[in-house]
Amino acid sequence: MSARSKARKRALDILFQADVRGEDLSAMLAAEAKRAAGEPAREASWLYAREVVDGVIDNRDAIDEQITTFAKDWSLARMPAVDRAVLRIAVWEILYNDDVPAAVAIDEAVELAKEFSTDDSGSFVHGVLARIARAS
Numbered sequence: 627m628s629a630r631s632k633a634r635k636r637a638l639d640i641l642f643q644a645d646v647r648g649e650d651l652s653a654m655l656a657a658e659a660k661r662a663a664g665e666p667a668r669e670a671s672w673l674y675a676r677e678v679v680d681g682v683i684d685n686r687d688a689i690d691e692q693i694t695t696f697a698k699d700w701s702l703a704r705m706p707a708v709d710r711a712v713l714r715i716a717v718w719e720i721l722y723n724d725d726v727p728a729a730v731a732i733d734e735a736v737e738l739a740k741e742f743s744t745d746d747s748g749s750f751v752h753g754v755l756a757r758i759a760r761a762s
Contacts, residue, residue, distance in 0.1 A: 630726075633674035634715055634734055638742070640679050641711035651686075655679050681718040689717045696757040700750075708743040709751060716755050721762055728759040 636658075644654040655676065662672040682689060693713050694702060702710055716735035719726040732755045739747035 629670040630674055631734060632668075632671035633678065634738060636671055636675035637678040637682075637715050638708070638711050638738055640675065641682065641714060642707055645707045645710060651679065651683055655683070677723075678715055678718060681722050682714045685718060685722060686714075689714050689721070692717050692721065692758050693754060696761070697750075697754045706743050706747065709739060709747050712738045712743070712747075712751055713754060716751070717758060720755065720759055728755075728762075732756065732759065 640654055640658050641651070643649070644651040647654075659672075659676065662668065662676075665672070690702060693710075697705070697713075705713075712735050715738075716731045719731035719734075720728045723731075732752060735755055736748045736752045739751040743751075
């Protein structure tokens with residue numbers, strides 16, 4: 627697994643935990659930063675995970691608006707928490723990170739959804755992200 631794939635998984639953990647626990651995302655990120663300081667071997671994945679989570683924090687309203695607009699007949703509240711987190715990561719990569727091709731962001735998101743969410747989540751995530759990528 628590449629460092630960026632590991633970083634996306636780490637970002638997913640942070641976003642998911644903050645969402646499910648109803649905790650402030652910035653506080654959750656700060657707590658993870660303290661933990662990461664003691665894990666120098668995982669620094670490469672931590673740096674990108676932090677970039678992703680910071681990007682989601684900075685652009686959350688715009689990201690959520692894109693998800694809501696392109697998730698036909700699905701509100702954010704109705705989506706599984708894992709799907710929300712996966713979509714936020716991928717939308718940030720598609721719209722705000724020029725280093726990641728949209729196709730890569732979509733593929734990585736679909737794999738995370740398949741691994742950690744419902745049986746239908748992979749196709750749902752793919753459909754939402756494909757529409758966002760086409761529109762951007």
